[in-house]
Amino acid sequence: MNQEIQIQDVSMEKFFEKYEAKFKALADKKRLQIMNILTQKGEMCVCDLAPLMEMAQSKLSYHLKILLDANIISKETRGTWSYYQINQDEINHMLSHELCCVFKPSC
Amino acid sequence: MNQEIQIQDVSMEKFFEKYEAKFKALADKKRLQIMNILTQKGEMCVCDLAPLMEMAQSKLSYHLKILLDANIISKETRGTWSYYQINQDEINHMLSHELCCVFKPSC
DNA sequence: TTTTTTAATCAAATATTTTTGATTAAAAAC
DNA sequence: GTTTTTAATCAAAAATATTTGATTAAAAAA
Numbered sequence A, B: 001m002n003q004e005i006q007i008q009d010v011s012m013e014k015f016f017e018k019y020e021a022k023f024k025a026l027a028d029k030k031r032l033q034i035m036n037i038l039t040q041k042g043e044m045c046v047c048d049l050a051p052l053m054e055m056a057q058s059k060l061s062y063h064l065k066i067l068l069d070a071n072i073i074s075k076e077t078r079g080t081w082s083y084y085q086i087n088q089d090e091i092n093h094m095l096s097h098e099l100c101c102v103f104k105p106s107c
Numbered sequence C: 001t002t003t004t005t006t007a008a009t010c011a012a013a014t015a016t017t018t019t020t021g022a023t024t025a026a027a028a029a030c
Numbered sequence D: 001g002t003t004t005t006t007a008a009t010c011a012a013a014a015a016t017a018t019t020t021g022a023t024t025a026a027a028a029a030a
Helices: A009-026 A029-041 A046-053 A057-069 A088-094 A097-103 B009-026 B029-041 B046-053 B057-069 B088-094 B097-103
Strands: A073-078 A081-086 B073-078 B081-086
Touching (some): A029 A046, A029 A081, B009 B088, B029 B046
Antiparallel strands (some): A073 A081, B073 B081
């Protein structure tokens, strides 16, 4: 209990809410698969990811938004295309080293 | 991609399903708070945890079961009492060192 | 033995999340 | 300029998860 965040109950409440949202984003096998693909491929647009995931575009966009809102992935728009990539820092701060090979390209 | 688990798509599927369940268990602020209390107190029975969480017994048992099924906590029954404690190993294998102070008593 | 305490489970109600198909807006291609 | 491609968003439907209050079973206390 030596971090600022955890000094008071009010802060703890905020902390738990923050991680609730982050873990919620991770709590779906399709989203974990998306993360795994983005880790391997480095960067992908929705139009290439959709057939790979065998997922309708609107459904994929829904899941990408959840990961994006949780700061687990990031987006770069070029022209009409949206390119998504994994947010390596966020993964490192959340997950154990043991999960590295799935969500870290360096493994 | 150097772990057995990740050699084939079939294995990956299982792997993602396993972690979906685990992250789902973590994806609730009340459950994170339960985990935090168990980390601090070491061991607690439902009857002591319920007033601390300001939660009805049936509701608390529901949340404890989710954590138990995900192997995040474990249970020991003595008499009519059920004592729950955090599963330190599981936490270590899942979460980053940075989350240690919340869910590891050693921090 | 009877009563009380403990905690799991159940079914119904409620709330939340996900899926689906359609619409929209913007940029690219023609 | 018109058509096509790309991807976000929307609203309704479907699927899941959570809450609630009651019931149950087992052990403890009286």
